[in-house]
Amino acid sequence: MTAAVRDSDASATQRTTLRFVAGMPGLEEYTRYTLVGIVSSPVYWLECDDEPAIALPVAAAEAISPSYAFELTTADAIALGLGGARDALVLVVLTVSRERGGITANLMAPIVVNRATLAARQVILDGNRYPLRFPVESFDDAADN
Amino acid sequence: MLILTRKPDQRILINDDIVVTVLAVDGDRVKIGISAPAEVSVLREELQRAVSGENRTAAARGPERRTLERSLLGLRLATAAAATPTADQGKP
Numbered sequence: 692m693t694a695a696v697r698d699s700d701a702s703a704t705q706r707t708t709l710r711f712v713a714g715m716p717g718l719e720e721y722t723r724y725t726l727v728g729i730v731s732s733p734v735y736w737l738e739c740d741d742e743p744a745i746a747l748p749v750a751a752a753e754a755i756s757p758s759y760a761f762e763l764t765t766a767d768a769i770a771l772g773l774g775g776a777r778d779a780l781v782l783v784v785l786t787v788s789r790e791r792g793g794i795t796a797n798l799m800a801p802i803v804v805n806r807a808t809l810a811a812r813q814v815i816l817d818g819n820r821y822p823l824r825f826p827v828e829s830f831d832d833a834a835d836n
Numbered sequence: 837m838l839i840l841t842r843k844p845d846q847r848i849l850i851n852d853d854i855v856v857t858v859l860a861v862d863g864d865r866v867k868i869g870i871s872a873p874a875e876v877s878v879l880r881e882e883l884q885r886a887v888s889g890e891n892r893t894a895a896a897r898g899p900e901r902r903t904l905e906r907s908l909l910g911l912r913l914a915t916a917a918a919a920t921p922t923a924d925q926g927k928p
Contacts, residue, residue, distance in 0.1 A: 717888035718895065734908045736901075744898040747891070748905075754913040765874035786894040787904045794907065797894070800887040813891075815883050823890055828911055 704728050708740070709804060709811040712770045716800070716813065721745070724811075726782075734785065737802075752781040755796045755827060763803065767814045771805045780804040784813075785827065793829035798822055 704727060711722040723740035726749070733754045739745040752759050759781075763773065773779055782802040786795050798821035804811045840848060848856040854876065857869040870878050896904045 715887075715891050716884050717891035729905065729908065732909055732911065733913045734911060736896075736905075746896050746901055747894050748896065748908055750911075750913060764877065766877040769875045784891065784894050785908070786890060787896075787907045788893065794911065797887070797890055799883070800890070813887070815879055815887055817880060817883060823886055827913075830907070 704730065707809065709737075709809050711811045711813075713812060715802075716815075718745070735782070737782075737784075748785040748787065749782040749802065750785060750796070752783045752798075752801055755783055756798060756825065759798060759801075759821070761801070761816050761821070763814065767803065767812060771803060771810050771812055772808055773803070773805050778806050780806050786824065789830075791824075792831065794827045795824035796827050798825045 706728075707726040709724050709726060711724065714720055714722050718739070721739045721741050724747075725738045725740055727736045727738055729735065734748050734750050737747040737749050763771075763779075768774075771779075780803075782804065784797045784800070784802065786797065788795070798816075800813050800815045800823070802811055802813045842848065842858045844858050844860050846858055850856065853873050855871040857871075859867040859869050861867075872878060
């Protein structure tokens with residue numbers, strides 16, 4: 692499922708290719724991405740295979756919010772071929788913004804991955820339950836550490 | 837775009853298996869009911885638009901990536917004390 696690739700620091704970096712069943716909102720043309728680990732970090736880069744200049748920072752949802760839970764719609768479960776939660780990996784997109792003064796996580800639209808097939812989809816949760824910009828870290832906090 | 841005018845309780849049929857019902861009209865708000873097969877996705881458009889904007893902001897393009905990575909490297913995550921999200925944070 693994953694292949695270790697040596698980078699210039701001679702430490703192995705996991706690379707996993709995901710196949711999005713539909714392009715993500717705002718990036719509709721792209722459906723193939725590779726999940727690349729950042730050494731010593733819980734954050735990954737979701738690198739766009741067809742447009743190498745584009746990459747999204749993502750993290751495991753449970754690392755951002757341990758109590759995060761939602762119901763996948765039948766439409767999305769069918770699209771991903773998912774029979775149950777244990778087959779799913781949930782990632783959230785991080786936004787790093789100087790203008791906003793920190794890092795936020797998009798809990799409104801998680802990326803759900805079928806662990807077995809590596810099919811993926813960014814699903815949008817209706818119902819106002821989770822925010823588009825969940826505060827993860829402010830740059831002021833970071834500066835104090 | 838097909839434009840139709842409906843009164844409350846009137847319906848629109850789409851594709852043999854989707855039914856849109858105008859349930860009520862109250863001032864400038866319309867309550868709409870949608871019956872569709874489970875595999876058909878139904879979503880408020882402004883949410884799609886908000887996610888689209890946020891994805892574009894989040895995407896690092898080219899040389900930005902090194903800068904963003906520096907901000908991300910120090911991130912400490914997954915502590916038991918991590919805040920539980922509340923509905924009034926950062927609503928679009």
